[in-house]
Amino acid sequence: xxxxxxYHEYDVLVIGAGGAGLRAAIESAENGLKTxxxxxxxxxxxxTVMAEGGVAAALGNLDPQDGWETHxxxxxxxxxxINDYRMAEVHAKESPDRVLELEYWxxxxxxxxxxxxxxxPFGAHTFRRLAHVGDRTGKELIRTLEQKILTVKVDIFQEIxxxxxxxxxxxxxxxxxxxxxxxxxxxxxxxxVVIATGGWGKAYKVxxxxxxxxxxxxALAFRAGAELADMEMVQFHPTGMTWPxxxxxxxxxxxxxxxxxxxxxxxxxxxxEKYDPVRKELSSRDVxxxxxxxxxxxxxxxxxxxxxxxxxxxxxxxxxxxxxxxYEQFMALADVDITKTRFEVAPTIHYTMGGLRVDAxxxxxxxxxxxxxxxCAAGLHGANRLGGNSLSDILVFGRRAGxxxxxxxxxxxxxxxxxxxxxxxxxxxxxxxxxxxGENPYRLHEDxxxxxxxxVGIERNGPELEKGLARLQELRERTANMRAPGSRQxxxxxxxxxxxQNMCLLGEAIVRGAIERKESRGAQWRTDFPDExxxxxxxxxxxxxxxxxxxxxxxxxxxxxxxxAELFTRGVAPGLANAARKE
Amino acid sequence: xxxxITLSVFRGDKGGGDEVxxxxxxxxxxxxxxxxxxxxxxxxxxxxxxxxxxxxxCGSCSAEINGSLKLLCxxxxxxxxxxxxxxxxxxxxxxxxxxxxxxxxNYDMLRQVPAFQPAIKAPFTLQxxxxxxxQEFRNCIECFLCQNVCxxxxxxxxxxxxWGPRLMIRFAELEMHPLDTGDRMELLKGAxxxxxxxxxxxxTVVCPQGINITDNGIIPLKERVADVYWDPLGGLVRxxxx
Ligand SMILES: Cc1cc2nc3c(=O)[nH]c(=O)nc-3n(C[C@H](O)[C@H](O)[C@H](O)COP(=O)(O)OP(=O)(O)OC[C@H]3O[C@@H](n4cnc5c(N)ncnc54)[C@H](O)[C@@H]3O)c2cc1C
Ligand code: SF4
Ligand code: SF4
Ligand code: FES
Numbered sequence: 001x002x003x004x005x006x007y008h009e010y011d012v013l014v015i016g017a018g019g020a021g022l023r024a025a026i027e028s029a030e031n032g033l034k035t036x037x038x039x040x041x042x043x044x045x046x047x048t049v050m051a052e053g054g055v056a057a058a059l060g061n062l063d064p065q066d067g068w069e070t071h072x073x074x075x076x077x078x079x080x081x082i083n084d085y086r087m088a089e090v091h092a093k094e095s096p097d098r099v100l101e102l103e104y105w106x107x108x109x110x111x112x113x114x115x116x117x118x119x120x121p122f123g124a125h126t127f128r129r130l131a132h133v134g135d136r137t138g139k140e141l142i143r144t145l146e147q148k149i150l151t152v153k154v155d156i157f158q159e160i161x162x163x164x165x166x167x168x169x170x171x172x173x174x175x176x177x178x179x180x181x182x183x184x185x186x187x188x189x190x191x192x193v194v195i196a197t198g199g200w201g202k203a204y205k206v207x208x209x210x211x212x213x214x215x216x217x218x219a220l221a222f223r224a225g226a227e228l229a230d231m232e233m234v235q236f237h238p239t240g241m242t243w244p245x246x247x248x249x250x251x252x253x254x255x256x257x258x259x260x261x262x263x264x265x266x267x268x269x270x271x272x273e274k275y276d277p278v279r280k281e282l283s284s285r286d287v288x289x290x291x292x293x294x295x296x297x298x299x300x301x302x303x304x305x306x307x308x309x310x311x312x313x314x315x316x317x318x319x320x321x322x323x324x325x326x327y328e329q330f331m332a333l334a335d336v337d338i339t340k341t342r343f344e345v346a347p348t349i350h351y352t353m354g355g356l357r358v359d360a361x362x363x364x365x366x367x368x369x370x371x372x373x374x375x376c377a378a379g380l381h382g383a384n385r386l387g388g389n390s391l392s393d394i395l396v397f398g399r400r401a402g403x404x405x406x407x408x409x410x411x412x413x414x415x416x417x418x419x420x421x422x423x424x425x426x427x428x429x430x431x432x433x434x435x436x437x438g439e440n441p442y443r444l445h446e447d448x449x450x451x452x453x454x455x456v457g458i459e460r461n462g463p464e465l466e467k468g469l470a471r472l473q474e475l476r477e478r479t480a481n482m483r484a485p486g487s488r489q490x491x492x493x494x495x496x497x498x499x500x501q502n503m504c505l506l507g508e509a510i511v512r513g514a515i516e517r518k519e520s521r522g523a524q525w526r527t528d529f530p531d532e533x534x535x536x537x538x539x540x541x542x543x544x545x546x547x548x549x550x551x552x553x554x555x556x557x558x559x560x561x562x563x564x565a566e567l568f569t570r571g572v573a574p575g576l577a578n579a580a581r582k583e
Numbered sequence: 584x585x586x587x588i589t590l591s592v593f594r595g596d597k598g599g600g601d602e603v604x605x606x607x608x609x610x611x612x613x614x615x616x617x618x619x620x621x622x623x624x625x626x627x628x629x630x631x632x633x634x635x636x637x638x639x640x641c642g643s644c645s646a647e648i649n650g651s652l653k654l655l656c657x658x659x660x661x662x663x664x665x666x667x668x669x670x671x672x673x674x675x676x677x678x679x680x681x682x683x684x685x686x687x688x689n690y691d692m693l694r695q696v697p698a699f700q701p702a703i704k705a706p707f708t709l710q711x712x713x714x715x716x717x718q719e720f721r722n723c724i725e726c727f728l729c730q731n732v733c734x735x736x737x738x739x740x741x742x743x744x745x746w747g748p749r750l751m752i753r754f755a756e757l758e759m760h761p762l763d764t765g766d767r768m769e770l771l772k773g774a775x776x777x778x779x780x781x782x783x784x785x786x787t788v789v790c791p792q793g794i795n796i797t798d799n800g801i802i803p804l805k806e807r808v809a810d811v812y813w814d815p816l817g818g819l820v821r822x823x824x825x
Contacts, residue, residue, distance in 0.1 A: 045641040106699035115708035150694045210635045244612020442624040486629030490680040493628025
């Protein structure tokens, strides 16, 4: 029987309905372009909803010395200088406007005593910088964008999954997607496509990420010829829950430390004093995560292999007001009252710094007409992301991707999608449903997670990485032959087939990046190359799919112009240096 | 040896269906969603259930567990020791498959609420005490459990006359924003049907976010509507003060 396919045409097609995707779609629609946005979940429920601690923006509401230079400085330093400085600059300059825009659209942030937007301290931010709503900032952000997008002219496709991008010659032409509800298929032809599909934390077992984070968009674009960069950089958040087993990995917001929480090992030692005497608990995430890991390795871990986090000294009223979600989460899921007792935390996979390589100003990839923004894109965060810099990232670059796509779409004709390619993809997508024998996608996902943890976790070395690569290649072959019994109607087994294929591809890219980067920097910790090396700091590892398979090449990190480089020569953050000068 | 627990899960679609029993090994701290995931991985890969955050943030996993309206990710299995755990989809919305229901009506109604219309450009000066109440409402995770329980929608299917508690607190959040200039009173009284609510407070009881939907949201809104429509002078005064 010939498959019934729905055909749609748009100027701008946004794949992804998290913060980055919604912001991009709002931008192109407000510019009068015919826009659609696709998401795997219901509107307003994307991964972004989970963000807790806040959105970083140098508003200077509490610390007037703050400004874009200091935010830029903190971002580059935490990224260990392999960030694209142009992205870091744009981001630091534009975040305040994006936050205020949210306020104008209806977001209600916590307030300072004089009625401004409240800002909280966070790891490795020089000043109090994170605008927030208790510990549910992501929800406020996505709800505001949801409420905004409902008032502009955008077609919103909910619970729909894109499985392949199409090209017309070299340029992007659109995608095909299936509706989760009933397995119907739809082809979207578009002049410009924005990928905003988030990260791929689900490639790991212990993760704070939602099921959506399977890296679809990055994998689809990679297959379509787009370049990936910095794939080895996967962030371990230092504090995930450890117990009971069902909640292992669920995030404990950095806000707990931001609000004064302290870390102790099993011997009652405040060990961060040893690893980073200045910033202690509020050191950058890579440092804190590694410190906890080292304590556990040295036999000073807590019963479930982590560290103690203690905020009881702040008093119950304070904790309940500042961290209501955390209080609730521990009461409901772990029977622990964090206002009365310390609790266990351990590192959890949290964020993917690497991703699609984009232009800092337009968010375009190397494929004409294809743009990317948010967690699926690389460049802003370098080797380690600062807390709060992702929510600002998705707003700043979501908007820029929407604008970039708008410009591109205005100046181009509607592309054509080759029908033979569509038919081939339809067959591939439907095949798992009719196979009488084949691999179980749930099992393969578990295998993938096991491989990632064993060979390319927080601590890495050459031989293990090579083993991991070999195992992943084997696994990739098995993923071509998965089986999903049942019908096309809302069938999670069938849905996971494509998730697993995408994660396997990106898992391989993580390993390949980690093999090439023969040093330790930020999130990449190699015990066979324990030092940060100057030469390696000058390159990003870029990957592309060619006729010969995946090829990895070093690309020079763009050098900063003198006036920006100068900011790093003063020995202190720009805001502090200026303050000192004034005195 | 861990004990087994028994779940009886609705399997079916709009054409009908029945509960099917599954055995799942008990784990400390397990929530019902974990048990369903176990079933997916081992017995029924096509068991349909929505979820996202597994941390009560996204409001995807609403269901009816032994007759109570709950989030699957926040409901502990050990609350049901010695019992069979019956899991069914939300009753008020049409079933798509198994535990997944069609909640699109809620989004259609949300689209009809006139957006925030601020009097001035940001940055705003707002005191914390003036936004506490609207922050309570904005803490909604759109799980639609309140919509599911409200008897006006659940038992009387009056979707054409009442938009339900979730929509009421969306109105409340806008109407109580100190800088909003919009006027939604006519809509609230008319199409949105606030008069249909007879303050049974069932919505407040089920809200997983602990939002005081009735006392803090619906009742003050009802008072405003009454002000505007029963006391023209009072309505005028209110408008001038806004
Ligand atoms: C628990 C937690 C707390 C966090 N706290 C903070 C914080 O306090 N501050 C901060 O700055 N950052 C925080 N982060 C990180 C931040 O939330 C994310 O990095 C950010 O929200 C990513 O947004 P995004 O728009 O790029 O993608 P996402 O929000 O992940 O959205 C991706 C979208 O793409 C869609 N999609 C994916 N694949 C497909 C496909 N094949 N077809 C169609 N659609 C698809 C998804 O359905 C979804 O709509 C936190 C993350 C977690 C997990
Ligand atoms: S109080 Fe009103 S809205 Fe809430 S359940 Fe009762 S009738 Fe419905
Ligand atoms: S008000 Fe409460 S019950 Fe209703 S949708 Fe929001 S969170 Fe759910
Ligand atoms: S999975 Fe998000 S609320 Fe339950």
